[in-house]
Amino acid sequence: MLNSYSSADKVLLAVDCIIFGFDSDGLKILLIQRDFEPEKGKWSLIGGFLKRDEVLDDAAIRILNTYTGLNDIYMEQLYAYSEIDRDPVERTISVSYFALINIENHNEELIKNYHAEWFPINEAPHLIFDHNDMVQNAIKRLRYKTSIKPIGFELLPEKFTMRQLLELYEAILSKELDKRNFISKINSLEILNKLDEKDMQSSRKGSYLYTFNKEKYEEKLLNDFVLNL
Amino acid sequence: MLNSYSSADKVLLAVDCIIFGFDSDGLKILLIQRDFEPEKGKWSLIGGFLKRDEVLDDAAIRILNTYTGLNDIYMEQLYAYSEIDRDPVERTISVSYFALINIENHNEELIKNYHAEWFPINEAPHLIFDHNDMVQNAIKRLRYKTSIKPIGFELLPEKFTMRQLLELYEAILSKELDKRNFISKINSLEILNKLDEKDMQSSRKGSYLYTFNKEKYEEKLLNDFVLNL
DNA sequence: TTTATTAATGTAGATTTCACACTTACAATA
DNA sequence: TATTGTAAGTGTGAAATCTACATTAATAAA
The missing domain is CATH 3.90.79.10 (Nucleoside Triphosphate Pyrophosphohydrolase)
Structure with a gap:
């Protein structure tokens, strides 16, 4: 041998x-x-x-x-x-x-x-x-x-705001994205949990924190996932 | 050193x-x-x-x-x-x-x-x-x-019919594609030359032969190329 | 109480995608 | 030369998606 x-x-x-x-x-x-x-x-x-x-x-x-x-x-x-x-x-x-x-x-x-x-x-x-x-x-x-794939979440802290997510995607794609369209696309994926908690650093009003819901995402994976920004 | x-x-x-x-x-x-x-x-x-x-x-x-x-x-x-x-x-x-x-x-x-x-x-x-x-x-x-990228053409002879191209894409994607929609998408890319010549193997009517126009494609590359079948 | 700041939210028009069926051209055959 | 059979070639309307865009809401600070 x-x-x-x-x-x-x-x-x-x-x-x-x-x-x-x-x-x-x-x-x-x-x-x-x-x-x-x-x-x-x-x-x-x-x-x-x-x-x-x-x-x-x-x-x-x-x-x-x-x-x-x-x-x-x-x-x-x-x-x-x-x-x-x-x-x-x-x-x-x-x-x-x-x-x-x-x-x-x-x-x-x-x-x-x-x-x-x-x-x-x-x-x-x-x-x-x-x-x-x-x-x-x-x-x-x-x-x-x-x-x-929603791998972007790996780059964020566990709890993050929509603005952070938006800025992350803008940075990755190096182009500006429309805030409203971005948020509705993200929401339509239904893979985030909106928390009751707010982040008060960034503004007087405060912005809701979200977490990535891996379980929901895995479910969806059976179908196709495409994020067209 | x-x-x-x-x-x-x-x-x-x-x-x-x-x-x-x-x-x-x-x-x-x-x-x-x-x-x-x-x-x-x-x-x-x-x-x-x-x-x-x-x-x-x-x-x-x-x-x-x-x-x-x-x-x-x-x-x-x-x-x-x-x-x-x-x-x-x-x-x-x-x-x-x-x-x-x-x-x-x-x-x-x-x-x-x-x-x-x-x-x-x-x-x-x-x-x-x-x-x-x-x-x-x-x-x-x-x-x-x-x-x-239109790399599919690498798999075809220099002159090919629309049907061959369609079947190639169906084979690659392993799903059926609608003939009319496929042809109009391909045509809208404007990267093929339609020859006067016909291939008479496949039918009585004969089907037109095409070649891939690399130059036109290179031009287009400056913009984006996406082929969504 | 006013002010300043960022968060949150919806709609209408344009574009793209998708589903779908009939006519045409030709060669072979009667 | 008329008929027949076969694959080629072609367009439209409905649905879904994408895009652009502006006002109100919540809160802390002054």
Whole structure:
């Protein structure tokens, strides 16, 4: 019985994470200042190498956890980047993942220690290797996914206002949306719970808080879900 | 200057191709009967290993060409599969690609020699490893891509009838479409050339042949393209 | 009590989608 | 050459969805 494909070449496999967060300033990504060569000191996506007995999804989870302290985060594999010299040190194929996190939840200590920082997506610095491409692709995928699955909620705190949700979608799609039309479309999906509680930060009147109702959503999934904004 | 990330583990990288074709029997995939261990004699996707100085896209092109003799084929990377024991011989991560080919164009000799065969997508045999998953994912992606880009034309001969186009879309989406509505939607895109020539195979009356007008399409791309069938 | 600020809400016109059936052109056959 | 059979080609009206748009409501602060 064969126990190796001896003739084939082996390569390094890396995982790079595009970590999206959202707050009142808009959509952001978490970047890190590399503390090793090459490109030490330059900005980079958060990444690492796949281990021998590790599945790619687990590597992505491990890396995210290392730098943010977070678990149970929405992640999705995006694309494998394989240009020969993309990493000047050694042939490395990198698989990108995107993650959606609630920006208020991560471990501030950790990201400080790692010299990580949040950047508004339009003000991100130049990144090493092909990481800028990865980010652009991730944004595209985020837009697409947002239109077919309500993953946007992953980026918000558990309780949120309609305005926050609206601003999140505006940030993701980078276009203005009509408030009334947006609200009625969201309501027609019937996947939110309107709470009795109000958020009084934003105005005198206060705005109702909502939570995402995952159960109702799962029910609906049997049918199709399309969100056309 | 660093010249290796010495601590990291290396792995084998494979490429597996989901090759779609279309003829009067519907949508098909090209499968191969493995002639090496393990799983010799079982049906499998067409694949191979990534070479040291090769980009993934090129590996996919090389593999497709080896088995079909074709060049200049529409291909797209899909997903990296990394379960630890997906290949029992050795840890192998496989990146899947899908290809769309005009089923009449490939080299019959070649595929015969390689024991390759076309299977209607609903009658495909059980495949080795995780290849059935790969196929299912590829079909999903094909459906999606079809709705946002006119890639369906890649599967047809250069000149085709409206009926062929209709049947292609029905096969991809696996649902019936209304002939009149389909035709008027396609026409409203204004990306086809209607030829004076008719195809007389299918009926006494004969049906007009069309070609895909790539230039007109590229123009339109500046705006958005959505095909909602 | 007045004022300032943001939240909440509905409608009408335009556009798009969908369902649906008859006529036409031609080749084959009698 | 008249008849027949077959798939091609074509348009409309009703329903659903999308879009643009402006006023009132609730509350805290002054």
